[in-house]
Amino acid sequence: MKSDALDWQRLPLVSLIFFFISSVRLTVKHLYNALPGLVAVFVGLRNLLHWWPVAVGVIFVVLLVATFLRYRRFSYVLEPERIRVRQGVFKRSELNLDYDRIQQADIRRPIWFKPFKLAILQLQSAGSKGSEVEVAGLDDDLAERLQKDILNTLKATDTDAEAAQLDPNAQADFELILPRAEILRVGLIQNALLVVGVLAALLFSNQFVSEYVIDWLESFVDGFASLWQAVVILVGFGVVALILVLLGAVLFFYNQYYGYHLQRNGDRVAYKAGLIGSLSRSFRIPKLQLIEFRQGLIARILQRWQLRILQAGGINDKAEGRFTIPVLNRDNRELVSADLQLPTAHWNRVHKILIPRYWLIPSVAAGWILNPWAGIGVAVAILLLRWLWWRNFAWHYQGGWIAVKSGVIGVSERWAPAAKMQRIRISSNPFSRLFNLRALKIDTAGGTLSIPCMPKEQAERLQQDILALTANNNKRWM
């Protein structure tokens, strides 16, 4: 390695903004984690509290110094096959990432970079969390070219053939543009009710806060002539708050996915979206490990789906880092499925014995602790839910793809190319052996598919088929 000969590049001065924002974010995270300690300080050093402007000032200065140092210590080299990044103030590190290991390449253009025509390039590898590279402040065109080049270097020797296809002016092999009316639906189908639930849970998680809320509620109700009046007003407030949350979600996702445009050229798939800032995300079809169609309650009513494509690694990563198609109607879903070469689904149900699972113990417990009627009620409710679950659950194995569909009210469908399987597990317990049933679990690099309660022969045949398919397939799976 002629490490000395490498041309280490620095970022433009504007990138200081990026480092400042990232430092602020880190500080807030650390402060949040240190909250119990801070409370102790608050209580113990009460008479020193009037010094708080000094403390804030010190933190601010430290932030500025850290920002500058982080900026100074960041440098990168772009080589034909890999990128090297040096960073870190106290703990210096040099990270090498080969382009053909990259699972997904993002270009973010936040609003504060837009006037300078700069972009953030973010590369994800298959390693565990935190193995991603972020280069902030690249020239817009350079970033775009890199994103394309990087995803084409998988086969460095025969890029010429593909390069011809990837002429930017050439017609894309597949294209999907989401109209604004569809993007307005994205916020609706995100299950905004969940946000309300989380807020409520947050309000009542802390005893201090919940007491305060209850006190406030009581005094609020006392202020009215009758209880009914207060209830009507409160419900009104609740509805308004719900509408506000929903509106917020709609606007948030409208901004995020505005002008959604997906293109596939050869093996490279990319989408571009965003109103205030913008994001362009791309990956190569060979890296695909798992496809997930999701549909929440509202999405089901609106007959819309959301698609997520998962690559290897980062199984615990947040959803927003994934390659997403935020809203798909029936026609678009069919188009996308056809382009991904998904076969037509042949769903198989599992054994009905799945229904009474997790049923007896909660019912008996409820009947014993409360009263027998509560027990019966719980039993009926659980049976109903379980029946819904069983009715929605199905699996598919045909055309080289394996799929599992599940959910009670919302439904999620997960598809994986069977030959990309990493590990397959078949399990049984005394009870399932009594009914000659087996559970199958298929691990892929993008996630796990589980099928419970299959007849023994079927499960073993499926296991055998998938193993043979994988063992005889020496094509690249990653």
Place this chain on the structure above:
Amino acid sequence: MSDIQWIPVEASYKNQLRFGNTVFLGCFFIAAIAAAIWIDKLPTWIPIAIAAGIFVLWFILFVFWAPARCRVTSYALETDVVRFRLGALWHRETSVTHNRLQHLEIERGPVERMLGLSRLKLFTAGGMGSDLTIPGLAPAVSEEIRNNLIAKIRDEVLEDASITSSVDAAESESAESEVNENEATAEQTETKVASDTNDNEQASDSPKAKPE
């Protein structure tokens, strides 16, 4: 399935299981006895009953569970697949194909060294806990399995075409140039494996330069 040739693990594996149980339950047993002696506010019969329960559990595990689990625990080495099954009542059978293995590891804890056992770990790319661990192997056996697996993996040729791909035409065009490339990578991995197999115990091998 009858045609799978299951190879059981060493019989002393049940002692390893017994040791683990004894240590785990022993802590609770001692805690319960201690509670019976020092906590006066508690009626003495409660901790005594708990301690007795723990003892009965330990006895059942020691006499019935450990041998049963040891009997079921076995592995099968086929041409393309490694299978492993375990469990006394809850049976699990895990299979991994050779072409999905990422790296192999042999581990020996203090108890395992005492009993002359070792553990072979097969890692795949399936994320957390997606590895397959075969416990209760004689060190010589686990090393032999590992070396055989590495040899098999080394001989494997990875085609340049991908399982999922939207480009069909380009694949056949560039097929010829790919062959040379494959040979080059095969040679590279060979030298890597050769240097890895020299260290024996606690060794971690990367059998294959796979894209990650």
